[in-house]
Amino acid sequence: MFITGCARSVTVLSDFPEPVVEPLPLAIGIRYPAELAEYVHVEDPMMDAEWTIRLGEANMKMFRVLFASMFDEIVELEGTAAGEGAEGVDAIIEPRLEELEFTVPRQSGNDQYTVWLRYNLRILSPEGKLIGDWRITAYGQEDEGSMGTGAEDSMKEAAITALRDVAASIIIGFTSAPGVQTLLPPKQAPENDQAG
Amino acid sequence: MTPGKNVVNAIIITVVFAVGGCMTTRIEETKNVSTGIKKGEAVVILASSYHATNPAEDSFIECLSDAVIGGRTGLNVHPASEFKDALFPWLEPRTAPTGVDGLPELLKRPGVHERVRERDIRYIIWIEGDTERKSGGGSLSCAAGPGAAACFGLAWWENLSSYEATIWDLDDGVASGKVSTSVNGTSVVPALIIPLPFIARTQAAACNGLSKQLRSFIVETG
Numbered sequence: 001m002f003i004t005g006c007a008r009s010v011t012v013l014s015d016f017p018e019p020v021v022e023p024l025p026l027a028i029g030i031r032y033p034a035e036l037a038e039y040v041h042v043e044d045p046m047m048d049a050e051w052t053i054r055l056g057e058a059n060m061k062m063f064r065v066l067f068a069s070m071f072d073e074i075v076e077l078e079g080t081a082a083g084e085g086a087e088g089v090d091a092i093i094e095p096r097l098e099e100l101e102f103t104v105p106r107q108s109g110n111d112q113y114t115v116w117l118r119y120n121l122r123i124l125s126p127e128g129k130l131i132g133d134w135r136i137t138a139y140g141q142e143d144e145g146s147m148g149t150g151a152e153d154s155m156k157e158a159a160i161t162a163l164r165d166v167a168a169s170i171i172i173g174f175t176s177a178p179g180v181q182t183l184l185p186p187k188q189a190p191e192n193d194q195a196g
Numbered sequence: 197m198t199p200g201k202n203v204v205n206a207i208i209i210t211v212v213f214a215v216g217g218c219m220t221t222r223i224e225e226t227k228n229v230s231t232g233i234k235k236g237e238a239v240v241i242l243a244s245s246y247h248a249t250n251p252a253e254d255s256f257i258e259c260l261s262d263a264v265i266g267g268r269t270g271l272n273v274h275p276a277s278e279f280k281d282a283l284f285p286w287l288e289p290r291t292a293p294t295g296v297d298g299l300p301e302l303l304k305r306p307g308v309h310e311r312v313r314e315r316d317i318r319y320i321i322w323i324e325g326d327t328e329r330k331s332g333g334g335s336l337s338c339a340a341g342p343g344a345a346a347c348f349g350l351a352w353w354e355n356l357s358s359y360e361a362t363i364w365d366l367d368d369g370v371a372s373g374k375v376s377t378s379v380n381g382t383s384v385v386p387a388l389i390i391p392l393p394f395i396a397r398t399q400a401a402a403c404n405g406l407s408k409q410l411r412s413f414i415v416e417t418g
Contacts, residue, residue, distance in 0.1 A: 017281035020307040141246060143254050161289075168285035 006049040010152045012058040012159045019069045021171055025185060027073035029089040029126070032060065033096055041100040048104045055100065055159060062163045063095055066170060091131070091183050092124040098135075102155065111144040113154040115162040121170070123179050132179025138165035219381035219396045223409050227373040229365070232417040237318040238272040239264070239414065240279045244324040244362075245289040252323040252359055256403060260323065263407030269415045274315055282311045296364055296371035303369060312366055319414060320366060325359030327399045330380075336387055347387035354382045357402035361410055375413050377406045 037056045044050040067074050075089055086092050099118040105111050116139055123132035140161030142154045174180060233239075241261050243251035252260075261273050280287045286302055293302050303309050332353030339346060360376040381396025 017284040019284050020282075020286065020305065020311065022306045164285065164288055165290055168288040168290045171285055172291060 007052070008049050008152055008155070009052040009054075010156050010159070011054040012156050012163075014058055014061065014160045014163070016062045016065045016164065016167065018065055019167065019171055021069055023070060023072050024175070026071050026090045026183060027075070027088060028067065028071045029075045029077045029086045029092040030063070030067055031077040031079075031092060031094045032063070033094065036060070036063075036095060036097055039097050039100075043102070045102075045104065045107060047106045051102070051104075051155070053100065053102070053155065053159065055097070055163075058160070058163055059095075059097060062167055066167045067093070070171065070174065086126040086128075089126050092126065092128070094122040094124065096120045096122070102158070104151070104155075105144045112141045113144065113151070113158045114139070114141045115155070115158040117159075117162045117166060119166060121177070123177070123183075131182065132177055134173075134177040136166060136169045136173070138162045138169055140165055219379065219398065219401060221401060221405050222378045223376070223405050225373065225375045225409060225413060227413065229368070229370055229372055230417055231363075231365070231372050231414050233271065233318055233414050236272070237316050238274040239319040239321055240274045240276055240317055241321045241323060242276050242280070242287065242292075244322045245292045245294060247289050247294075249294075249324040250326055252325050253327070253399075256325075256327075256359065256399060257323060259400070259403040260407055260410075263403055264410055267408070267411060269411045271411060271414060274317055279315065279317065282315065283308055296369075299364055299366075299369050303366070317366055319372070320364045321410065322362045322364070323359060324362075325357075325376075327355055327357040327402070330354045330356050336385060336391065338387075338391075346389045347391045348389075350384065350386045352382060352384045354380065355396065355398045356380050357398040359402050359406055361406060363410075363413065373413065375406060375409045377402045377409070379405065 036059050039054070039056045039059055041053045041055065042050065073089075075086075077086060077092065096119065097117060098120050099116075101116040103112075103114045105113065108114065116137065119136045119138070121132075121134040121136065122130060123134065125131055140158040140163070142157040142161065144151075144154055175184060241257060241264065243254070243257050245251065257276065261276070264271050265273050283302075285291050286305060286308060293299055303312070332351070334349065334351040336347060336349040336351040338348075357379045358377070360374060362374050363372040364370070365372045379398040379402045381398040381401070383393075383395045385391050385393045
C-alpha cells in the first residue's frame, strides 16, 4: 500500500511547433504502429518510486507535425501489411520507439530529471521492401522542482524536450539517413542536411 | 531577559551583521562593437545549450528576463519559449549555434530571417553559469521538550553565483560582446535558543547586477 501511494504517473501531453523547414519533394506513406500510439513505460528504479510514463499521444502529435512539414505529401497508412495502401507514394516510414530510459535526481546526484529516447525509423519501398533502418537517440533534461515538488512536471518537461530533440535529429539527419538518398531527386542528394 | 542574555544576543546580532555584509560582487564587460536599440526592437534571453556549455538555471533566466524589463532603461524582452517555437528546431540544444560563427548559417535558413524580423528581435542574449555551494561548516542542533524548544550552535555556508551573458546582434550578425557577474556570499545561521538565519542571496544579487549591466550594455551606444 505504501509503495502504491508513492507511485508517480506522468501522461506527456504537448503541442509541438511547426518546424521551419522546406519540405522535400516526396510523397511519403507513414505507418504508425499501435505500440507507438499507446506507448507506456513502467519502471521501478532504485532509490525512487515506481514511475509510469505515458508517451503515446505526444509521440503521435510530434510525428504528425514533423512529417507534415518535412514532405510535400503525407499519407497515413492504416493496414499492417508491408505495402498495403501505399500506391502512389515514394516510400513508407514506420517510426518505432524502441527504448525509454530516465534518471531522477536521487540516482544521478544532480538536480536534473533526464530522459533518453531511442527510436527506429524503418524506411520501406512502396512495395514494402526495407531500404533503410535508422536509429535515432534523443535526450532531454529539466531542473528539479523547488523543495522536491513537481517531480512529475519535471519528468514531463524532460520528455517533451527529448521529443523535440527527436524532431530536430530527424530534420537535420534525414537526407543522409540509410537509404534515403536513393529517394531524393538529384539536386537534394548531395546535401548532408535537410534543406531547412 | 537577564543582562547576561542581553549581552549574548547583542554579540550574536553584531556577528550576524558583520558576516552578512560579506557578499562580494564582480561584474565585467567586454564590448566588441557599438550597440544601441531602437524603439519597438526586442531582445530574447535564452539559456545556452547543454550540449556545449553549462546552461543557467530556468529560475535565473526568469529572474533576469523580469529584471531586464524594469527600470528607466528597461528593455523589451520577447518570450523565450515563443521565440524557440517560432524558429523550431533551430534553437534546440542539439541545433542551436554554439558560437557567433553559426549565426549567419542560422539566419540564412529558409524562413528564419523572416520570423526574426516579424518579431523585431534585435539581440539574442545567451546565458550560461550556475550557483554552487563552495564550502560550509559549523554545527547547529535543536531539541524540543514538553512546552519548550531551543537551538544552539552556528552553521555557515558559502555560495558562488557565476553567470556570463553573450550578446549577439541579429541586425549585423555579430557578437556584440559579453557581460559576466560573479557573486560570492556567506550565509550564517547562529542560534542561541532561537536560530537567526542570515542568508546571502547570491543568485538574486547576480540576477540584479547582470540585468543592470545588460541594460546599459545594450542601451548605451558606443
